[in-house]
Amino acid sequence: MNVQNLPDVATQNAPCLGPLDWVGMSDIALPLVLDGQRVQARVDIGVSLDDSGARGIHMSRLYLALGEELGGRPATLPVLRQLLQRCLDSHEGLSQSASLELRGELLLQRPALVSALSGYKAYPFEIAARLDPWGFHVELQAQVGYSSTCPCSAALSRQATQQAFARHFTDPLASFEDVHEWLGSQAGMPATPHSQRSQAHLRVRVTGEELPLVALLDEAEAALGTALQTAVKRADEQAFAIANGRNLLFCEDAARRLGHALQRQPWAAAYRLRVVHAESLHAHDAVATATWRWAPGSQTHVCDAPVKSLHG
Numbered sequence: 001m002n003v004q005n006l007p008d009v010a011t012q013n014a015p016c017l018g019p020l021d022w023v024g025m026s027d028i029a030l031p032l033v034l035d036g037q038r039v040q041a042r043v044d045i046g047v048s049l050d051d052s053g054a055r056g057i058h059m060s061r062l063y064l065a066l067g068e069e070l071g072g073r074p075a076t077l078p079v080l081r082q083l084l085q086r087c088l089d090s091h092e093g094l095s096q097s098a099s100l101e102l103r104g105e106l107l108l109q110r111p112a113l114v115s116a117l118s119g120y121k122a123y124p125f126e127i128a129a130r131l132d133p134w135g136f137h138v139e140l141q142a143q144v145g146y147s148s149t150c151p152c153s154a155a156l157s158r159q160a161t162q163q164a165f166a167r168h169f170t171d172p173l174a175s176f177e178d179v180h181e182w183l184g185s186q187a188g189m190p191a192t193p194h195s196q197r198s199q200a201h202l203r204v205r206v207t208g209e210e211l212p213l214v215a216l217l218d219e220a221e222a223a224l225g226t227a228l229q230t231a232v233k234r235a236d237e238q239a240f241a242i243a244n245g246r247n248l249l250f251c252e253d254a255a256r257r258l259g260h261a262l263q264r265q266p267w268a269a270a271y272r273l274r275v276v277h278a279e280s281l282h283a284h285d286a287v288a289t290a291t292w293r294w295a296p297g298s299q300t301h302v303c304d305a306p307v308k309s310l311h312g
């Protein structure tokens with residue numbers, strides 16, 4: 001049958017009028033390339049339906065644009081912008097804004113702390129991009145897992161060691177060998193500080209050409225100092241214990257470290273972060289959140305607009 005003979009409901013008048021904020025497709029499977037790696041992503045893509053009387057958008061145009069512009073290709077900011085521009089061009093007169101969300105997991109090979117081993121870690125990420133009359137906006141989200149050792153518990157544990165030492169060594173002239181041996185025994189560490197597997201949830205509005213997902217993950221792990229490990233031998237485990245001892249972290253410390261690290265990045269225009277320490281002392285979590293240049297209630301993400309003038 002000739003395509004001209006097919007009824008096209010989308011071009012008909014809507015039986016019930018009104019503009020719609022977003023119309024599109026959700027959970028489209030799409031391979032793409034991020035930081036040189038192939039990633040299986042899921043995508044939501046859509047446009048606003050600003051023409052109150054139009055029955056529907058043209059979903060096939062968005063679907064085809066997505067595959068042709070982004071499928072199997074490096075996801076850079078210019079590519080995302082071009083894709084969204086194509087969505088708007090194909091909905092001229094109907095839509096003023098186009099947006100997409102990409103979700104997936106990036107697998108990164110991470111070396112052990114000491115040994116020559118390595119393994120893979122999965123980092124969940126989300127990319128949100130939007131093109132509207134106010135500009136082009138891109139937001140990157142990622143999660144980083146790390147270990148947090150409680151500084152309060154560490155101080156109390158050190159005090160317990162001092163008290164045990166004072167009880168054990170009543171002779172002020174105790175020998176180096178005796179003290180050394182005692183420190184290496186279980187009695188020499190009567191208390192251990194509690195630590196917990198923790199999560200940093202990072203949302204960053206990004207500028208520039210590239211999507212700095214690996215840079216974001218690397219900066220966050222470096223700032224925290226106690227990223228979750230992959231392959232671990234005893235030498236690596238001891239190095240991890242030392243790293244935890246050197247990086248005692250309340251949730252407040254973790255949030256501030258991450259904030260300071262992100263503010264130094266040329267690609268970070270604004271951020272919102274949340275750290276969650278799944279306490280082993282309590283049955284509840286310790287949580288800290290922080291924002292920087294993040295307009296309250298804003299859902300969009302500044303990319304090429306002047307950040308300072310919009311967000312102060």
Ligand SMILES: Nc1nc2c(ncn2[C@@H]2O[C@H](COP(=O)(O)OP(=O)(O)OP(=O)(O)O)[C@@H](O)[C@H]2O)c(=O)[nH]1
Pocket residue numbers: 008010055056057058059060061
């Ligand atoms: N707008 C809209 N389309 C839907 C929906 N659910 C499924 N579709 C289908 O999406 C398909 C593609 O729509 P269009 O892009 O308008 O397809 P088309 O008319 O062949 O393409 P164009 O000629 O480019 O407009 C149609 O077969 C619709 O039935 C929906 O809820 N809304």
